[in-house]
Amino acid sequence: MYLKINVGSREWIYAKVQRTVKREKDKWINFISSLLQAESTNEYFPYTVEIKLKDGEFYAFVSYQEKLPELRITKESGVLSIDLNASPLHIAYAEVDRKENLNSYGEITLSEILNKDRNQIKQILWETAHRIIELAKEKSKAIAIEKLNKIDKGQRGDGKGKLRKRLHSWVYKGLIEKIITLAKRNGIQVLQVNPAYTSVIGALKYCPIYNITKDVAGAYVIGRRALGFKEKAPKNYKELLKDKEFLTYSLERLKGMHEQTKARYDKETNKYKRKAIKRELSSIRKWITLISQSLKSEPERGLRPLYGTSLSSYHFWQVLKVALVISLLGKSFIRDFSPLRRIVVSKDWKGVASQVSSLSAWAGVQSVVNQYFGIF
Numbered sequence: 616m617y618l619k620i621n622v623g624s625r626e627w628i629y630a631k632v633q634r635t636v637k638r639e640k641d642k643w644i645n646f647i648s649s650l651l652q653a654e655s656t657n658e659y660f661p662y663t664v665e666i667k668l669k670d671g672e673f674y675a676f677v678s679y680q681e682k683l684p685e686l687r688i689t690k691e692s693g694v695l696s697i698d699l700n701a702s703p704l705h706i707a708y709a710e711v712d713r714k715e716n717l718n719s720y721g722e723i724t725l726s727e728i729l730n731k732d733r734n735q736i737k738q739i740l741w742e743t744a745h746r747i748i749e750l751a752k753e754k755s756k757a758i759a760i761e762k763l764n765k766i767d768k769g770q771r772g773d774g775k776g777k778l779r780k781r782l783h784s785w786v787y788k789g790l791i792e793k794i795i796t797l798a799k800r801n802g803i804q805v806l807q808v809n810p811a812y813t814s815v816i817g818a819l820k821y822c823p824i825y826n827i828t829k830d831v832a833g834a835y836v837i838g839r840r841a842l843g844f845k846e847k848a849p850k851n852y853k854e855l856l857k858d859k860e861f862l863t864y865s866l867e868r869l870k871g872m873h874e875q876t877k878a879r880y881d882k883e884t885n886k887y888k889r890k891a892i893k894r895e896l897s898s899i900r901k902w903i904t905l906i907s908q909s910l911k912s913e914p915e916r917g918l919r920p921l922y923g924t925s926l927s928s929y930h931f932w933q934v935l936k937v938a939l940v941i942s943l944l945g946k947s948f949i950r951d952f953s954p955l956r957r958i959v960v961s962k963d964w965k966g967v968a969s970q971v972s973s974l975s976a977w978a979g980v981q982s983v984v985n986q987y988f989g990i991f
Contacts, residue, residue, distance in 0.1 A: 616631075616632045616647075617629040617630060617631055617632065618630045618631075618632055618664065618675055620666070630673070630675075632675065642681075645681075646662075646677060646679060649679075660679065660680070661679070661680070662677060662678065662679035663677070663678045663679070664676070664677050664678075665678070681799075681800070683799050683800060683802075684800070684801070684802040685802060686802050686803070686804050687802040687803075688751065688752070688755055688756065688757055688801075688802060688803045688804060689757050689804045690713075690757040690759075690804055690806060690841065690842060691713065692712075692713070692755050692756055692757070693710065693711055693712035693713050693718075693754075693756045693757070693838075693842070694710075694711050694756050694757045694758065694759040694806065694838045694841050694842060695708055695709075695710055695711075695747070695750060695751045695754055695756040695757070695758055695759070695838075696708065696709050696711060696758075696759040696760070696834045696835065696837040696838030696841060697747065697758065697759065697760045697761075697794070697834060697837070698761070698813070698814075698830055698831075698833040698834035698837060699760075699761065699763075699787055699790065699791075700830050703724075703726065704724070704725040704726050704728065704729065705722050705723060705724045705725055705726070705830070706722065706723040706725065706743070706747070707720070707721075707722050707828065707830035707831045707833065707834045708720060708721055708722070708723070708747070708750070708831075708834055709831055709834040709835040709837075709838050710754050710756060710838075711756075711759075711835060711838035711839060711842060713842065715839055715842065715844050717821075717825060717835055718754075719754075720827060720831045720834070720835070721831075722828070722830065722831065723743060723746065723747075725739070725743065727739060728740075736786060737786075737789070740786060740789055740790045740793055741793055743790065743793075744790060744793035744794045744796075744797050745797060747794055748794070748797045748798060748801055748803065751798070751803050752801065752803070757803060757804040757805065757806060757841075758794065758798055758803055758804070758805045758806070759805075759806045759807075759808060759837050759838050759840075759841035759842075760791055760794065760805065760806070760807055760808075760837070761807070761808065761810035761813070761837060762807040762808060762809060762810060763787050763788065763791060763810065806841040808837055808840045808841050809840070810837070811929060812929050812932050812933075813833045813836040813837050813840070814829060814830075814832075814833040814836075815932050815933075815935075815936050816836050816846050816932055817829060817831075817832030817833040817834075817835055817836040818832055818833070818940070818952050819852070819932065819935055819936065819939060819940070819952070819955065820832075820836075820846065820848070820849065821835055821836070822952035822953070822955065823952055823953060823954075823955040823956035823958075823959050824956070824959065826953065826956075828950075829950060829952060848931060848932075848935070849959050851958060851959055851960070851961070851962040852935055852958070852959070854962060855938070855939075855958065855962060855964060856909060856931075856934060856935065856938065858964075859910065861938070861964050862906055862909055862910045862938065863910065864942070864943075864964075864968065865906050865937070865938045865942035865943065866903065866906045866907060866910060866942075868942040868943070868945075869899060869902050869903045869906060869937075869941070869942055870903065872899055872941075873896065873899045873900065873903065876892060876895050876896055876899060877896060879892055880892040880893060880896060902937045902941060902942075905933070905934055905937055906934070906937060906938060906942070909934050909938075939955060939958070940952075943964065943967060943968060944967075954967045954970060955967070
């Protein structure tokens with residue numbers, strides 16, 4: 616086969632096309648088959664050829680519209696929902712049926728893409744996308760994913776260099792595009808949902824109930840949202856945010872956190888680390904304002920809107936996150952939400968607070984022993 620190329624002034628050259636078939640499902644086979652069919656039936660189709668010069672060699676890149684099969688796997692059978700996570704690098708998935716049951720779940724690591732070049736990362740992402748498609752076909756489930764429009768990589772001096780490096784390597788958009796492309800070729804429906812607060816709701820509501828990781832819980836919320844289910848807060852959570860004693864406790868914890876962080880800021884001499892600590896201080900001040908407003912609101916009226924905005928369910932989860940995760944559990948226990956089960960079942964936040972305090976004290980003892988004896 617030859618490619619006819621216009622070089623100007625009505626002059627043409629013919630370049631011989633050398634292209635071997637690389638695998639059984641190579642798209643080149645379909646393209647050539649479509650060309651032969653068009654030649655015999657005179658029913659031609661549009662395609663584009665782009666010529667590039669690379670390392671002294673000419674390459675032709677062909678683009679054409681694929682003939683996609685009809686959807687045969689839809690959300691009527693449920694969904695396989697995907698949650699993409701940068702730290703650690705992995706995918707969490709959850710199989711959700713039409714009755715909102717969590718049938719199965721798991722995680723797929725992507726740590727192997729670290730320290731790989733662009734082509735190697737692309738290959739790994741394609742293999743991962745194929746693995747997800749095969750899993751969806753095996754479960755006969757549609758695929759639900761977050762609608763990720765923009766990934767904030769941050770900037771130099773924000774104190775988050777390691778995370779920024781991970782985000783640079785972790786090609787969210789590329790993987791999602793590959794999943795969507797393969798799903799279309801296999802007749803699998805893909806649903807994209809608003810990612811707002813999926814991780815928070817999953818961590819606070821479903822981690823304690825199902826004893827699963829927060830990433831799997833986030834995937835479960837994505838699946839439920841794709842199927843149209845609404846998230847209702849557990850009754851004891853609602854009652855807890857009307858408990859003045861609990862909110863006062865949370866407020867005092869946040870104030871103590873602010874004092875400790877301020878002391879770190881005053882002692883730090885590295886300007887980049889000071890910027891990071893300054894961001895922490897800003898966040899803590901916002902949390903203090905949030906809990907203070909909730910504390911001042913009347914129980915019968917519920918939570919007041921934040922900064923004059925209309926009250927939404929997301930605002931409820933925002934307050935709950937600050938009051939429970941940040942104030943009660945503390946940053947050291949951010950990935951362990953099992954203590955919240957005690958609150959969901961019996962609203963025993965005092966017992967949880969006592970338990971966390973004991974663990975914090977023991978962690979302090981471990982630190983001292985480790986410093987002097989290197990045991991732990």
